[in-house]
Amino acid sequence: MSVPLETDLGKLAEDYVSLALHLHNHDPNPYIFIGDKAQQAVIKDDKRPLVELEGAFGQLREGLEAAVVSGSEGDAYRRALLADRADALLTRAALLQGRMPRTFEAEVEALYSVSPPELGEDHFRALAGELAEIIPGSGPLPERMSAFRDRFLVPPEHVERVVAATLDEARKRTRANMDLPEDEGITLLMNNFGAFGAFAEYLGKGRTNVHFSTTMLFHVDRAVELATHEAYPGHHIQATLLEAEMLDKRGWHEWEMLPLFGAHTIVAEGAANYGVGLSFTRTERIDYDRDVVLPMAGLMHLAPEIESYHRYVDYVERLNFARNEAARRFLYLGWSREGAVNWLVEFGLETRAIAEMRLNIIEAIRSYVITYNYGLDWVTEQIEGDETPDTALRWQRLRALFETPVMPVRAHWNMVPRRP
Incomplete structure (x- = not known):
C-alpha cells in the first residue's frame, strides 16, 4: 500500500527536522539543533538505514513540490528553501554511502546551490x-613565509587571555552598531571540537558555547578573525537573530535544525567572514593587534613589523581559494594526500602543518570549504552590490541578511518567488 503524500507545509517542515536528525546518526560532522531534546534523544536511538532515509528525503521533496501554499511570497519562498535543504541532505546521504556526484562542481551545486569560479595555477x-616581494629572506617562498608568520605565533599559555579580551572588544563593537537582546551571551571553552579551529555551538535563547582549539597553532591575526567570525557579529549573533525571527516570530520550525549542508551555510559562513572587516577596518585591526594582542602575547618586540605582517595576511586571504582547488583535485581528480598538501603549500602558500590541517578539514567536510571564500563574495554582493554603502548601512543590511531567509536557491527549482 502506498503512503499518502504529505503536502502540509508545517508538517513537511517537521519531517525535515526529523529526517535531518536521523541522517546525523550516520554523519560525524557537527550540527546545531535547538528543538525538542527529547525528540533528539529518541532519534539517536533509532538508527534508520541510509537507503531508507534517501527514500524519505525523496518523498519529502515530492511533498514540497505538491504542497499548497497560502499564496503569500513568504510561504512560497519557505517551500523553495525547504526543497533546497531536502535536496542537499539527499546528496549528503548519497555521499555517506560512497556515491559521489560526477564532478566537484556538481557536488557544490547539489549541496550549496552555487557555482564558484575555478581558478588555475596562473592566478x-x-x-x-606579489607576496614574494614583501616576505623577507631568501629561499623558497613557502619556507620564508612559514618562518615569517611563526614569529607572530601566540604562545599557548597566552591564547585564552587574548581570545577572551578580543571577544569582549568584538561584542562592544557589535552592540554599538546593532540592538541585541540584553541576555545574549557566550561561554568561551578552550577545547577541541571536531576538525575546526573554532566552532560556535548555539544553544538557543541567545546563548552560545564558543569552542577554541587547544592544539591548532594560533597566530596574532587569528584573534580578531575568529572572535568576529564565531561570535560578534558572526555565528552567535546570526543564530540569536535567526531564532528570534524564524522560530519565535514566523514559527518556521525547520530552523530548529542547522546542518552543515545546504544553501544556508553560504550565508552563515560568508556573513561571518564579512563581519570581520565590518567590525574592524584594516587600520583598526592593525592598531588592535599592535596595541592589545602583541602585548598580551608577550610579542611587543614585533610591533614595528605589524603592518608588514598584515600585508601578508591580506595576500593569504586572497589565496584561500586555493583550498577549493585542493578539494577539487583531492576529492575528484585522484590526487594523493601528499599531492594536495603540496598544492596548498605551493599555491595557497600555507605552512606544511597548516596545509595538513586544511586537508583534514577537507576530508571531513569536503566541498564545504567553498562556503568561506565564495560565501564571502556572495554576501558582499548582497550587502554592497554596485554601491559603496556607508558603515551604518552595511551593518543594517548585515542584520537584515540574518533576519530574512535570503540565500542562493537552485535555478532549477521552479517555484522561487521574489525574495521576501
Whole structure:
C-alpha cells in the first residue's frame, strides 16, 4: 500500500527536522539543533538505514513540490528553501554511502546551490609573485613565509587571555552598531571540537558555547578573525537573530535544525567572514593587534613589523581559494594526500602543518570549504552590490541578511518567488 503524500507545509517542515536528525546518526560532522531534546534523544536511538532515509528525503521533496501554499511570497519562498535543504541532505546521504556526484562542481551545486569560479595555477602564481616581494629572506617562498608568520605565533599559555579580551572588544563593537537582546551571551571553552579551529555551538535563547582549539597553532591575526567570525557579529549573533525571527516570530520550525549542508551555510559562513572587516577596518585591526594582542602575547618586540605582517595576511586571504582547488583535485581528480598538501603549500602558500590541517578539514567536510571564500563574495554582493554603502548601512543590511531567509536557491527549482 502506498503512503499518502504529505503536502502540509508545517508538517513537511517537521519531517525535515526529523529526517535531518536521523541522517546525523550516520554523519560525524557537527550540527546545531535547538528543538525538542527529547525528540533528539529518541532519534539517536533509532538508527534508520541510509537507503531508507534517501527514500524519505525523496518523498519529502515530492511533498514540497505538491504542497499548497497560502499564496503569500513568504510561504512560497519557505517551500523553495525547504526543497533546497531536502535536496542537499539527499546528496549528503548519497555521499555517506560512497556515491559521489560526477564532478566537484556538481557536488557544490547539489549541496550549496552555487557555482564558484575555478581558478588555475596562473592566478595563484601571480599573487605569490606579489607576496614574494614583501616576505623577507631568501629561499623558497613557502619556507620564508612559514618562518615569517611563526614569529607572530601566540604562545599557548597566552591564547585564552587574548581570545577572551578580543571577544569582549568584538561584542562592544557589535552592540554599538546593532540592538541585541540584553541576555545574549557566550561561554568561551578552550577545547577541541571536531576538525575546526573554532566552532560556535548555539544553544538557543541567545546563548552560545564558543569552542577554541587547544592544539591548532594560533597566530596574532587569528584573534580578531575568529572572535568576529564565531561570535560578534558572526555565528552567535546570526543564530540569536535567526531564532528570534524564524522560530519565535514566523514559527518556521525547520530552523530548529542547522546542518552543515545546504544553501544556508553560504550565508552563515560568508556573513561571518564579512563581519570581520565590518567590525574592524584594516587600520583598526592593525592598531588592535599592535596595541592589545602583541602585548598580551608577550610579542611587543614585533610591533614595528605589524603592518608588514598584515600585508601578508591580506595576500593569504586572497589565496584561500586555493583550498577549493585542493578539494577539487583531492576529492575528484585522484590526487594523493601528499599531492594536495603540496598544492596548498605551493599555491595557497600555507605552512606544511597548516596545509595538513586544511586537508583534514577537507576530508571531513569536503566541498564545504567553498562556503568561506565564495560565501564571502556572495554576501558582499548582497550587502554592497554596485554601491559603496556607508558603515551604518552595511551593518543594517548585515542584520537584515540574518533576519530574512535570503540565500542562493537552485535555478532549477521552479517555484522561487521574489525574495521576501
